Amino acid sequence: MKNEILKLSLGVDISKETLAVCLCRLTARLAKEFEDPFEVSNNLPGFKKLVKWLLKNASSPEDIFIVMESTGIYHEALVYHLYMEGFPVSVMQSGRVKRYAQSLDQRSKTDALDSRMLAMLGCERELALWSPPDPILRQLKGLSRERSFLLKEKQIERNRLHALEHSVYKSKRELKRYGQRLKLIEKQLIEIEKEMEILVKNDPQMHQRIKHLESIPGISFKSAATVVGETLGFTGFTNAKQLTSYAGFDVVLKESGAYKGKTRISKKGNKHIRSALYMPAMSAIQWNPTLRKFYERVQPTKVKPMIALVAVERKLLVLMYSLWKNKIDYDPEHEQKKTARTEVLAAQDRSNLALTTS
Template sequence: MEKQLKQSLGIDVSKLNLSLSLGFLSERLVKEFKSHPDVSNDEPGYRELLKWLKKSVDSTVDLLIVMEATGVYHQGIAHYLHDKGYAVCVMQSGRVKRYAQSLDQRSKTDALDSRMLSMLGLERSIRLWQPPSKELQQLKALSRERSSLLKDRTIETNRQGAISSSVYSNAKALKRHKNRLKLLECQIALIEKEMQELISKNEVLKQKIGFLMSIPGISFISAATVIGETLGFESIVNAKQLASYAGYDIVLRESGNFKGKTRISKRGNSHIRAALHMPSMTCVRCNPTLKQFYNRLKPNKAKPLVALIAVQRKLLILMYTLWKNEEVYDAGFETKKQQKHKALAAQDNNLINQLVS
């Protein structure tokens, strides 16, 4: 039997089922695939998957399991397989979509998607997935719940204003709306308190949140929301990937003489963009680095909002840098960096002059 170089299991995840495709890469660089009927996305389905894997895989070759991040539906199988000792890769949907577009495949089914994920595991070098800590998962859940309640509060506030301004306003209906609004305010306050307590119990997380809060304009809620939504930047390896994850990557539309509008893609985490909107407005007033950056961009943009979005992107990357390097914000960093570059340039000029003379 021909020796296998790599083997990869692609799992297309839906709410109820898992579509499976097991791929092998031989020494002749030929790919072969085995399929299996869909299994249920629950404990019995996971056990059935394990039985099939033990019969089908080559125990002498490492197995890579690839799946796409699909909200919460992939979490069960990802944690189950990781706990069993398998190497699991959870891919962001944007990267999977770009890879699928590179294939000569016009149809789209669950079976084809699982085969495509298996092929991706055979062809590419992929970073392994590690389960985030329970604190970060709870922080993300609380952040999402708070975001939902904020939207509900806005709706109730608008409804209350409409009823009170109406000629035929109903006093009892207005009272009910006020009670609902008061309940929402109370629940939002409780969630924020719970977020504070959750982080205060973890010294490492508390310290790292402090690094982000050292940035002028960043509050505890803003920092906690960004950390919760990125799960501590667990799957982020560089600033470019982070910008794409949050939907701040730039989209150009140009062809020949046609010059379309340049904008951000917004194909990312909208919760992060919402969490950074108000902090960015504060930063352009009180943050010395970002204020200078905003004032330099604003005159060149048709709308001030474009420059403000650029500030949000820069602010997010700054938070990522402080988190990874475990450093406190330094307002004079840019100035020191420029002075260092000038000093190095002066040394180079002196060296060149000495060599010439």
């Protein structure tokens, strides 16, 4: 009984070239026993070597729970391979992993220690299992990322062209090449946006749900498709708080004794979502009466108007999440109806209270 193993958890710390792994056993005495960490290459031969080693420590893949941290794209090949081999896998957001690590008495930071920490996390917590995203959503995310990078490149080339045009020393051939590069970027942006539209239209259900998001004043197809692609259809989020944290809209406040720090958003999240919502927020405070009132109420209390605009971006993201989950169009009178229902319920409570006290 003393040596009975309650749970096996493997922590994987991922880098571009290598995988640092550590196996943890949770015994019936609730003690944690660790194998010495080791490394394998972050490629198919390394994956096969890891799977072979894991099957020596368990009778079946289902007996080993694997925990890793989301690291851009470098974890994707591994997580797909392990999923196809039948291992239960959890991919943690970096913010949650960092908060767990801070709770431990661990001052050093190495790949081996990080893999040990992830293995411990898998033994202690019940984590959500990873499953492959919808291929269409994965493709939509890839297109939206490509579009985002091209928009950045377009702005860089414009700035360089503007600087060259105002320079004393300039070459007509150099100006021509800048113009050609900008035309190429514009052409590719149009191609990508058409691909996004075709991809969405070929899936009637997704097309209808994105239409729900477009019903919000200020939200265009490109903005809606970018947010849906970056969140993979809002999968993995059980509430709006998780979503805003993923996008980096979660509020951070630092105070200690007499020191009172400024309240700000963490920005430790998906920058593509924040970028995609900037222009819709600018449009919303002009054309959406509800969000305009919200902006006007928040703005005077802030030092910078930008803070109020970020609050509108956050509000838009939560609104999009709600419409997507409920499969409904935007109702501009929702707040008024909600207030009216609250007033009716309050009046009923006052009436019932009067009857019981009389």
